[in-house]
Structure formats: structure tokens, C-alpha cells
Amino acid sequence: MPSLVLLRHGESAWNAEDRFTGRVDVDLTPRGEDQARRCGVLLREAGLVPDRSHTSTLTRAVRTGALALAAAGRPLVPARQDERLDERGYGALEGLTRGEVRDRHGSAQYQRWRRSWDAAPPPAFRGGVRRTGESLADVAARLRPCWEDALAPDLRAGHTVLVTAHSNSLRALIALLDQLGPEEVLDLEVPIATPLHYALDGHLRPLVPGGRYVRHDPLPRGSGPAIHP
Incomplete structure (x- = not known):
């Protein structure tokens, strides 16, 4: 039976400062490193030992995946890095705290950028490089081919696949798995x-919609999207 494990990276330096990180390459904090190792222990204890690994190209995801695999007893599983799994580009918001964005643009615009399906933050120019802002719809569009040509083949072959990525790229992947509409994704x-x-059937459909979190106090999903209280 194919098994898919989705893992958001551990705490990064900008997570700790409540900053929009986007596609800026920020490393894990020591706490984030510990969180990644704990994830590996949880997977090992649950009998979910990955034999295939896919990560974004960003350090915080790459290192989280590597630390988790080592703690799970599978340090030699190679990771395929794929920029289609990278975090949503936040453009001009990258590096700003959430409070700074609310102060500059207002709470309504802040919420629209964060939670709407098709609103993209404005681009930024840093060091002569244009940093594009993406909507969640943009992220979903680049995730679908990643699923089709990278993840699905490993799953069809019966592997246990670990995908270590980011809040928005994983939201887009969950929406694809659970066939969620734009409105259903907003509060995910x-x-x-x-x-x-996610335990999957032969057609790569979830046996339990929403999947199940793996932790010492497991949160059974049972039905509905993977919404964390």
C-alpha cells in the first residue's frame, strides 16, 4: 500500500521572528533541528520508515528532511530536491514581520494576501533580482506536475514517500490529494x-480523507481537510 508522509520544515530563524520568509533561504534554529529529529523518531515508532524522499530546494526543508531520516534510522535515503516544492514567493513581503505588513497595508489586505486563492503580493527587487509574489493558485499550478512526474511514480511503485516542504506548497498538495476547492483551502x-x-489506494486516493497526524497524542482526521486547531 502506498504511503505518503507530508512534513513541514522545523522552526526557521524567520519563523522565530514572525517574518514572511517565502523563497528566502533561511536556516533552521536549534529548536527547529530538534523538531526535525523528533519527527524522525515519531515516524520510526509508527512504522512509517520512508524509502523515498523529496524536498524543496530551500535549506530549512532540506535539513529537516535529512535530520528526520537520520532519526528514523534511514540516513542513506537520497533526497530529490525539487524547486516546485519551494515555498510560495511573498515578493515585497519577504523579510517583513506580520505586524509590519498589517501596519503598512492594513489588516484586510494582509488577510487577503495570506488567505485568498488568487491574490499575489507585489514583487520586490533586491540586488537587481526580481522576487515575484505568488498566489496560492500559482503554487498549486506548479505543484500538479511535481505530483504527476515525481511523487506519483514513487507511490505507484509502492514506496513510503517523505515530502518535506513548506506551509503553502503542502497546502496545495493537500488540496490536490483531497480534491479541495479554493474556498476549502483558505483555512487549511x-x-x-x-x-x-496519507495511506493511499491503488489509484493514489486517500483511504482517510485529510490523512492522520503522526504524534504521541495522535489527532485522528477521520474526514475533512487536514486543519490544525
């Missing part, structure tokens, strides 16, 4: 460093 939350397991 993916908690930091908490493995989400």
Missing part, C-alpha cells in the same frame, strides 16, 4: 514539524 493550516500520513 499545516503545523510546523508534524508529520501528516
Whole structure:
């Protein structure tokens, strides 16, 4: 039976400062490193030992995946890095705290950028490089081919696949798995460093809609999207 484990990276330096990180390459904090190792222990204890690993190209996801695999007893599983799994680009918001964005643009615009399906933050120019803002719809569009040509083939072959990525790229992937519409995705939350397991049937459809979180106090999903309280 194919198994898919989705894992958002551990705490990064900008998570700790409540900053919009987007596609800026920020490393884990020591706490984030510990969180990643704990995820690996949880997977090992649950009997979910990945034999295939896919990560974004950003350090916080790459290192989270590597630390989790080592703690799960599978340090030699190679990770395929794929920029289609990278975090949503936040453009001009990257590096700003949430409070700064609310102060500059107002709470309504802040919520629209964060939670609407098709609103993209404005681009930024840093060091002569244009940093594009993406909507969640943009992220979903780049995730679908990643699913089709990278993740699904490993799953069809019966592997246990670990995908270590980011809040918005994982939201888009969950929406694809659970066939959620744009309105259903808006309140979807993916908690930091908490493995989400999807057992899949032969057609790669979830046996339990929403999957199940893997933790010492397991949160049974049962039905509905993977919304963290």
C-alpha cells in the first residue's frame, strides 16, 4: 500500500521572528533541528520508515528532511530536491514581520494576501533580482506536475514517500490529494514539524480523507481537510 508522509520544515530563524520568509533561504534554529529529529523518531515508532524522499530546494526543508531520516534510522535515503516544492514567493513581503505588513497595508489586505486563492503580493527587487509574489493558485499550478512526474511514480511503485516542504506548497498538495476547492483551502493550516500520513489506494486516493497526524497524542482526521486547531 502506498504511503505518503507530508512534513513541514522545523522552526526557521524567520519563523522565530514572525517574518514572511517565502523563497528566502533561511536556516533552521536549534529548536527547529530538534523538531526535525523528533519527527524522525515519531515516524520510526509508527512504522512509517520512508524509502523515498523529496524536498524543496530551500535549506530549512532540506535539513529537516535529512535530520528526520537520520532519526528514523534511514540516513542513506537520497533526497530529490525539487524547486516546485519551494515555498510560495511573498515578493515585497519577504523579510517583513506580520505586524509590519498589517501596519503598512492594513489588516484586510494582509488577510487577503495570506488567505485568498488568487491574490499575489507585489514583487520586490533586491540586488537587481526580481522576487515575484505568488498566489496560492500559482503554487498549486506548479505543484500538479511535481505530483504527476515525481511523487506519483514513487507511490505507484509502492514506496513510503517523505515530502518535506513548506506551509503553502503542502497546502496545495493537500488540496490536490483531497480534491479541495479554493474556498476549502483558505483555512487549511499545516503545523510546523508534524508529520501528516496519507495511506493511499491503488489509484493514489486517500483511504482517510485529510490523512492522520503522526504524534504521541495522535489527532485522528477521520474526514475533512487536514486543519490544525
